[in-house]
Amino acid sequence: MKIALIAHDKKKQDIIHFAQAYEHILRKHELFATGTTGLRISQNTGLSVHRFQSGPLGGDQQIGALIADNNMDMVLFFRDPLTAQPHEPDVSALMRLSDVYNVPLATNMGTAELLVHSLERGDLQWREVVKDSNE
Numbered sequence: 430m431k432i433a434l435i436a437h438d439k440k441k442q443d444i445i446h447f448a449q450a451y452e453h454i455l456r457k458h459e460l461f462a463t464g465t466t467g468l469r470i471s472q473n474t475g476l477s478v479h480r481f482q483s484g485p486l487g488g489d490q491q492i493g494a495l496i497a498d499n500n501m502d503m504v505l506f507f508r509d510p511l512t513a514q515p516h517e518p519d520v521s522a523l524m525r526l527s528d529v530y531n532v533p534l535a536t537n538m539g540t541a542e543l544l545v546h547s548l549e550r551g552d553l554q555w556r557e558v559v560k561d562s563n564e
C-alpha cells in the first residue's frame with residue numbers, strides 16, 4: 430500500500446514517535462511524505478520515505494495529485510488545529526480529494542493508530558479492487 434505521512438510543525442515529534450512505534454508495520458509499505466516530515470522520519474527511523482516538497486511549497490498538492498490518480502491508499506496527517514497555516518487552502522484541498530476518492534485519511538494520531546492496525550490486519554485490501562476497477 431502507498432501511505433502518505435504528513436505533520437504540521439508542532440506535530441512533527443508526534444509523527445516521529447508514531448513512525449518509530451509502527452516501523453515494523455510501515456516498513457512493509459511504500460511511504461511518501463511532505464519534505465520536512467519525510468526528512469525527520471528518515472533521520473529518526475530506518476524507514477525509506479519518498480519526499481515531496483515541503484507542505485507550504487506545494488507538498489500537500491503533490492500528494493493530492495497522487496490521490497487524484499488513485500495512486501495513494503492512505504493519508505496519515507497529523508494536523509495542528511491550533512496554529513494558522515499559510516497554505517491552509519492546500520491542506521483543505523488534500524482532505525477534500527481524500528473524500529472524493531474514498532482514501533482513508535487520519536487527521537490525528539488517535540485515528541492514525543486505528544488505520545495502521547487495520548492496515549496490518551489487511552482491512553485495506555479493498556483499495557486494490559478499487560484500483561483494478563479504475564485501470
Ligand SMILES: O=C(CO)COP(=O)(O)O
Pocket residue numbers: 435436437438462463464465466467482483484485488489520
Ligand atoms: O505543512 C505541512 C502539511 O500541510 C507539512 O509540510 P512539511 O512536512 O514540509 O513540514
